[in-house]
Amino acid sequence: MLIAADWTDIALRLGCTFVAGALVGLDRESRERAAGLRTNILVALAACIAMLSAALLVPTAGKAPTSYIQLDVMRLPLGILTGMGFIGAGAIIRRSDGLVLGVTTAATLWYVTVMGLCFGAGQFLLGGAALALALATLWGMKLFEGRMRHQKEGRLLLRLSPQAPGEAWLRGALEEAGVQLRRISASIEPNTGMREYRLELWCPRQTPLIAPDFIHLFAETVGVERIEWEIGHH
Incomplete structure (x- = not known):
């Protein structure tokens, strides 16, 4: 001092x-x-x-x-x-x-x-x-x-009509794209049969910020009425 x-x-x-x-x-x-x-x-x-x-x-x-x-x-x-x-x-x-x-x-x-x-x-x-x-x-x-191996945190919202494939197809498409499912919530409208899925995902670092491949796949699938996609860094 x-x-x-x-x-x-x-x-x-x-x-x-x-x-x-x-x-x-x-x-x-x-x-x-x-x-x-x-x-x-x-x-x-x-x-x-x-x-x-x-x-x-x-x-x-x-x-x-x-x-x-x-x-x-x-x-x-x-x-x-x-x-x-x-x-x-x-x-x-x-x-x-x-x-x-x-x-x-x-x-x-x-x-x-x-x-x-x-x-x-x-x-x-x-x-x-x-x-x-x-x-x-x-x-x-x-x-x-x-x-380090970085992952991006993504959020996906899908609104599906009754003509769209089921949940098994959704999980398979994400797995094939190398995306890890963290959390999923779903809702269904009894009168119309419309389904809405909200998913939280871990995506590979190289995943594009806009419209990755699996988003294009969902967009081309019959019965997919709405898609919202958001991604960030973790």
């Missing part, structure tokens, strides 16, 4: 924090996230300055013999971490279709806060190790993820 007001040391800590926040923020900026380069730098610097302020207050901490007040300087950086929880929560978005976005951005903001506290406390080795791990996770893991 910094006890004396050594401005050379203060500048070094702020500089290390700036560089660390910028390097982590580059990943978010390249992906066009809301919390990009400037946001990560400001968050890291805010944490560093809070820790520096706490360190400079250390000589005034304690309890005077004539006072019942005791100063706890560690509450300042702890308050920074608590506040970051609210900012991180604001970066997370849950769409109407159930997809959650912004979790990595929120975690990155919290992480650069901790890095800023490390550099602000003069723990350069720990802060440098944290930076190296962050870069290895955000950049190095991209290469690993690229080699």
Whole structure:
């Protein structure tokens, strides 16, 4: 911890924090996230300055013999971490279709806060190790993820007339296309015999976003009245 007001040391800590926040923020900026380069730098610097302020207050901490007040300087950086929880929560978005976005951005903001506290406390080795791990996770893991077997999550709605084939035909067509059925729900109209299937699927990574082969098959099948198709990444 910094006890004396050594401005050379203060500048070094702020500089290390700036560089660390910028390097982590580059990943978010390249992906066009809301919390990009400037946001990560400001968050890291805010944490560093809070820790520096706490360190400079250390000589005034304690309890005077004539006072019942005791100063706890560690509450300042702890308050920074608590506040970051609210900012991180604001970066997370849950769409109407159930997809959650912004979790990595929120975690990155919290992480650069901790890095800023490390550099602000003069723990350069720990802060440098944290930076190296962050870069290895955000950049190095991209290469690993690229080699993983990814699947796309798809949703399919089929409305079938009584003349359309049965459920066995539907399952067989999906299996032949290499699509894994996750969940299925069905409804039937007793008066007309119309059937409606709602399916959640795991599709191969190379599945086209619009009209894959099995969609063309369904469209050409007699009795298929309506098709709705949606696909995303998992």
